[in-house]
Amino acid sequence: MDNHTSSSSERSDFIRDIVAADLRDGRVDSVVTRFPPEPNGYLHIGHAKAICLNFGIASEFGGRCHLRFDDTNPVKEEQEYIDAIEKDVRWLGFDWGEHLHFTSDYFEQLYEWAVHLISEGKAYVDDLSAEEIREYRGTLTEPGKASPWRDRPAQENLDLFKRMRAGEFPNGSRVLRARIDMASGNINFRDPVLYRILHAAHPRTGDAWCIYPSYDFAHGQSDAIEGITHSICTLEFQDHRPLYDWFIENLPVPSTPHQYEFARLNITHTVLSKRVLLRLVKEGHVRGWDDPRMPTLSGIRRLGFPAEGMRDFAAMIGIARSDSVVEIQMLEYAVRQVLNRTAQRRFGVLNPVKVVIENYPEGQVEEMETVNNPEDPSAGTRLVPFSRELWIERDDFMEDPPKKFFRMAPGREVRLRSAYFVTCNEVVKDADGEVIELRCTYDPETRGGSSPDGRKVKATLHWVSAAHAVPAEVRLYDHLFTDPNPGSDGRDLFEGLNPDSETVLPTCYVEPSLADIPAGETVQFERLGYFCVDPDSTSDSLVFNRTLTLKDAWVKVQAQGKQNSA
RNA sequence: UGGGGCGUAGUUCAACGGCAGAACGCCGGCCUUUGGAGCCGGAUGCUGGAGGUUCGAAUCCUCCCGCCCCAGCCA
Numbered sequence: 001m002d003n004h005t006s007s008s009s010e011r012s013d014f015i016r017d018i019v020a021a022d023l024r025d026g027r028v029d030s031v032v033t034r035f036p037p038e039p040n041g042y043l044h045i046g047h048a049k050a051i052c053l054n055f056g057i058a059s060e061f062g063g064r065c066h067l068r069f070d071d072t073n074p075v076k077e078e079q080e081y082i083d084a085i086e087k088d089v090r091w092l093g094f095d096w097g098e099h100l101h102f103t104s105d106y107f108e109q110l111y112e113w114a115v116h117l118i119s120e121g122k123a124y125v126d127d128l129s130a131e132e133i134r135e136y137r138g139t140l141t142e143p144g145k146a147s148p149w150r151d152r153p154a155q156e157n158l159d160l161f162k163r164m165r166a167g168e169f170p171n172g173s174r175v176l177r178a179r180i181d182m183a184s185g186n187i188n189f190r191d192p193v194l195y196r197i198l199h200a201a202h203p204r205t206g207d208a209w210c211i212y213p214s215y216d217f218a219h220g221q222s223d224a225i226e227g228i229t230h231s232i233c234t235l236e237f238q239d240h241r242p243l244y245d246w247f248i249e250n251l252p253v254p255s256t257p258h259q260y261e262f263a264r265l266n267i268t269h270t271v272l273s274k275r276v277l278l279r280l281v282k283e284g285h286v287r288g289w290d291d292p293r294m295p296t297l298s299g300i301r302r303l304g305f306p307a308e309g310m311r312d313f314a315a316m317i318g319i320a321r322s323d324s325v326v327e328i329q330m331l332e333y334a335v336r337q338v339l340n341r342t343a344q345r346r347f348g349v350l351n352p353v354k355v356v357i358e359n360y361p362e363g364q365v366e367e368m369e370t371v372n373n374p375e376d377p378s379a380g381t382r383l384v385p386f387s388r389e390l391w392i393e394r395d396d397f398m399e400d401p402p403k404k405f406f407r408m409a410p411g412r413e414v415r416l417r418s419a420y421f422v423t424c425n426e427v428v429k430d431a432d433g434e435v436i437e438l439r440c441t442y443d444p445e446t447r448g449g450s451s452p453d454g455r456k457v458k459a460t461l462h463w464v465s466a467a468h469a470v471p472a473e474v475r476l477y478d479h480l481f482t483d484p485n486p487g488s489d490g491r492d493l494f495e496g497l498n499p500d501s502e503t504v505l506p507t508c509y510v511e512p513s514l515a516d517i518p519a520g521e522t523v524q525f526e527r528l529g530y531f532c533v534d535p536d537s538t539s540d541s542l543v544f545n546r547t548l549t550l551k552d553a554w555v556k557v558q559a560q561g562k563q564n565s566a
Numbered sequence: 567u568g569g570g571g572c573g574u575a576g577u578u579c580a581a582c583g584g585c586a587g588a589a590c591g592c593c594g595g596c597c598u599u600u601g602g603a604g605c606c607g608g609a610u611g612c613u614g615g616a617g618g619u620u621c622g623a624a625u626c627c628u629c630c631c632g633c634c635c636c637a638g639c640c641a
Contacts, residue, residue: 038641040640040641070641073640075640076640076641129639130639134637137637138568138637139567139637140567140568140569140636141567141569141637142567142568142637171639172639174639184569186570188636190637193638195639198639214638214639214641215641235571235634236635237635237641238571238635240636242570261571268577274641316578316579317590318578320572320579321571321572322572322579323571323634324579325577327577327578327591329577330589330590330591333589333590340602340603341603345602370599371599374599374602375603415599417600450599458601460599460601524602526602527600550600550601551602557601
């Protein structure tokens with residue numbers, strides 16, 4: 001497999017440069033990366049960036065990438081999350097092959113290595129409470145001081161550590177600490193905790209253990225066990241790298257992995273923090289982890305974002321070490337690119353208003369041929385029934401149109417896509433003055449949508465035959481937060497939630513070819529946007545989620561009009 | 567006030583001592599049986615600042631400024 005001529009491998013960044021140099025100079029024989037999620041929540045778009053990076057590098061350089069669950073804290077972790085994470089990584093398009101691993105697989109080895117450190121006088125059991133440890137640690141500007149237990153003899157430490165494992169002590173009563181440097185400017189070196197007592201059932205090891213290793217003591221050693229060559233993580237772990245290296249140097253590990261850090265992803269109008277996402281779910285601001293408004297992979301999948309768009313986006317934004325916030329428009333662009341190419345076109349009317357074509361024979365039905373995707377001739381054509389009474393979009397008519405409104409208006413001829421030219425002659429209103437029906441005539445010579453005399457119309461409208469229409473619920477989605485940088489104004493994050501992030505339209509009409517469309521499929525409703533069939537959908541009651549709108553020049557004209565008149 | 571990082575168009579990134587570029591966004595035009603898509607064109611930078619080295623600095627050096635991360639028995 002030669003990826004090196006493909007466009008994706010032309011992309012470069014400082015990490016790929018390092019990998020290429022390590023391979024070239026023989027520091028590694030082949031590259032091994034890993035994606036190491038903690039199963040304490042669902043994966044989000046920020047994780048997708050890391051997944052694309054790790055799996056992408058492995059595939060571009062002919063190496064491999066492991067999926068490793070960093071499951072060292074049973075009080076926060078659940079099997080549900082493990083299952084969801086595996087599903088999401090696969091959905092994104094990546095395969096870890098044989099290399100599904102769990103840090104918990106290494107608990108016995110990690111324990112032995114802890115014993116090794118104790119024997120060398122490089123670790124000790126501390127009886128201080130959590131609060132005392134914090135006090136002894138010092139502050140950012142003042143050095144810490146030694147715990148009274150710091151010089152405990154190795155034999156006593158060994159004995160105590162064994163008894164910690166045996167379950168003789170309650171939670172929080174003792175910890176195992178590395179013995180490094182209480183005065184270090186790097187706080188991670190001030191005798192970091194290696195093991196804590198947690199009498200809690202673990203999703204995988206059950207009650208086999210009541211002491212669990214900390215992240216610092218587990219991560220690098222797990223990398224070493226798996227032969228990871230490049231351990232890639234986010235910037236907040238930079239300060240941990242010297243400690244990561246310290247364990248690799250002071251333990252008889254089978255390989256010497258190295259850690260590299262990159263800037264985590266931030267996106268406007270949303271938030272990528274597991275803590276906040278968990279709150280959104282638990283407090284009911286959204287309906288679940290897979291709510292279409294959530295930036296989780298399960299959320300965007302339900303919204304209708306294709307995995308390919310997500311991967312393209314990851315390639316677009318690149319990898320760097322500076323903090324940044326990507327405009328969500330860039331993600332949306334990547335998604336539209338894919339959907340424009342792949343989504344079949346259909347007719348759907350969201351806010352229906354009735355059209356009656358007075359000179360069209362009552363009871364007549366014509367099957368109008370129309371293309372499934374102008375971007376892809378191989379998608380073919382389909383037949384859409386046309387009849388005397390139709391639904392069109394309420395927004396496509398104005399009784400008193402402003403200058404730049406091209407759509408239907410009294411006396412104006414427009415095209416019904418793939419059907420006929422029609423002209424509105426009369427507007428029927430109800431008692432409240434609401435337009436309820438548009439009486440039109442059609443020109444039989446314009447069948448298919450073009451006129452033999454060559455006359456033009458400015459607008460083309462989508463439509464659905466009333467007699468053949470399939471009712472559907474359509475859920476309109478918008479950004480979760482109104483503010484591009486949620487919480488930046490210092491107010492509570494949740495006050496900035498967009499109240500209009502979801503709008504449910506219960507009475508929409510779609511063309512009959514959509515009657516049996518399966519959940520998960522995405523189509524373009526012409527002129528409106530992309531719509532994905534929600535899992536709530538049944539053949540009796542269709543439900544579509546609006547993935548994204550199409551770019552709409554008219555909304556810009558409207559906005560400018562408002563500005564001018566203001 | 568200790569330690570570790572980061573500053574290049576509005577945004578995300580390139581440029582690795584040799585004319586500061588791309589993508590997204592924005593503006594204008596063309597085209598159009600989607601006001602979509604596509605095509606063409608345009609604007610936008612004191613490369614955070616000040617010194618220095620050099621024929622030549624975004625790039626190397628010094629100082630300054632700003633922003634981010636670290637004081638969990640979370641990861």
